[in-house]
Amino acid sequence: MRFLFVHQNFPGQYRHLAAHLARAGHEVVAIGETANLHRTPRLAGVKLYGYEAPPAAPNGFTAPVERAVNRGRRVAAGAAKLKQAGFKPDVIGAHIGWGEALFLKDVFPEAKLLLYCEFFYQPRGADMGFDPEFPATAEKLLRLRVMNSPLLMALDVADCGLAPTRWQHHQFPAVHKPRIAVIHDGIDTDVVAPAGERDPDLVTYVARNLEPYRGFHSFMRAIPEIQRRRPQARIVIVGGDEVSYSPRLPPGQTYRQRLLAELGDRIDLSRVEFRGKIPYAEYLALLRRSAVHVYLTYPFVLSWSLLEAMSAGCLVVASRTAPVEEVMRDGENGLLVDFFSPAGIAERVDYALSHQDELAPLRARARETVAERYDLRRICLPAQLRLVHSLVNRVRSTSPDKSPSRPRPTPPPVKEKAGSTAA
Structure with a gap:
């Protein structure tokens, strides 16, 4: 065919x-x-x-x-x-x-x-x-x-x-x-699977782009309280500065710039790393090391990254919004939080970091959820x-003609550009 x-x-x-x-x-x-x-x-x-x-x-x-x-x-x-x-x-x-x-x-x-x-x-x-x-x-x-x-x-x-x-x-x-x-x-659960040791102080956040539709503003506003509660916590943020879904900003402005200006010296940037967009292998390695992964979203398209984080055995703190609730149950395979509450996000992250052994079954059930349904x-x-x-x-x-179809020649496809890689 x-x-x-x-x-x-x-x-x-x-x-x-x-x-x-x-x-x-x-x-x-x-x-x-x-x-x-x-x-x-x-x-x-x-x-x-x-x-x-x-x-x-x-x-x-x-x-x-x-x-x-x-x-x-x-x-x-x-x-x-x-x-x-x-x-x-x-x-x-x-x-x-x-x-x-x-x-x-x-x-x-x-x-x-x-x-x-x-x-x-x-x-x-x-x-x-x-x-x-x-x-x-x-x-x-x-x-x-x-x-x-x-x-x-x-x-x-x-x-x-x-x-x-x-x-x-x-x-x-x-x-x-x-x-x-x-x-x-x-989700390819054979590839996206736990491996290696977790970093007990690593908090991760991933989005295609750092914007409100994926709760970037709520997470950024939670960081000062996370840092106050957890002085050893390291936060790694992955995502570009473009806008995929949220309201466009004036030329030259980004949501990251706006949030950093708003927070000022309340946030310790020496303990926050912005990685930008990274290769998939690096992203997967980050999920495998994460102690707590934060996923926030409007009621919108569910990101692959949530299911990949669950498949990788992450302990996920996620927004209590409808797309997430289809996948995650609070206290069963993750921890849910009010999308609009930076204080609530910080409290949940602190709780997750403080009870990693106790919450290990949530990691296992998160992976089971993806394996059983996705x-x-x-x-x-x-x-x-x-x-x-x-x-x-x-x-x-x-079809009026039930005989087997014969392959027909097609014109030359797109040519490889120098430096591109064929799969």
Whole structure:
């Protein structure tokens, strides 16, 4: 069979599924943003094709739709070239965001479209209006409808979707939920596992970027009290200074700068290390050494890092927010805390550092939780494959030609840049 994956940051959530299908002998092709394709190692057997990101749309009210449509058109143009060269996928996997999936069924009407349904914006009960420091305005609420428009357009033509958690699935409109399966991307628990000795004074915090959506402001405000209670504690913070989800700041400003200016000399920076973005192996080694790992999030997309920390046997102090509560129970496999309480965060971190032996069973149960519900090879990937095979069977049952399909030549894929590494 022939599979097409579309993701601006390919492989993204398709890393394991695309690699497995390629190893199984299927023809696997991927389309991603050219600038991003060389940032991660290639997946063996997967042919890559790039498209140039469209120019930034003006920041008007309709900008989210304009950006999505412009990106979708570029993806469709690239897909049309593949079709002209003889490539016709049986199944397409595409992320619902960014507009990439909008026109794929127009290019390949016979293919089955499987959407990765990561998030659908809601005016209440999720990220919007959650943080009083960044209140919802009438303009922001209206803009949500515009942001959801491209998602609804993609859902309208999709054959089915998958969402990584029940809470994320719950955000989607009721009319579409029956066609969206709940299957997590999966955590490779064989790789992400405890190893070596813990550093009894090491407190860790990890996010893609240091921003309010991941509770960076709450954690930073907790540090002075953590340091007062635990003079020997060392705090390592991992994450970039860009903004992924939170309100944008004026050019040249970062949330890290703002929090450091706010805290001033109340924080002892000699005991806080900002690592920036680090290689995965270094990140995993850090989790294995961590005495206490802090994870905070708005009611939003659940981070891989929480499940990886649990799989690595970390003692996790996490926010009592809906996505986390789907995974973690206070006092059973972690410690929950009020997202908005720096004093509460500091108290929980202090308690965890003071009772490491007593709380060791929580580490074990955290890993068990991931192994039982989110294990890549034993649970999640098999479930993804069952969903894909159900689509393949639908392709076969509706195809007028039931004879085995012949592989067709495809144009040359994206060339390796000097210094890039093939997987």
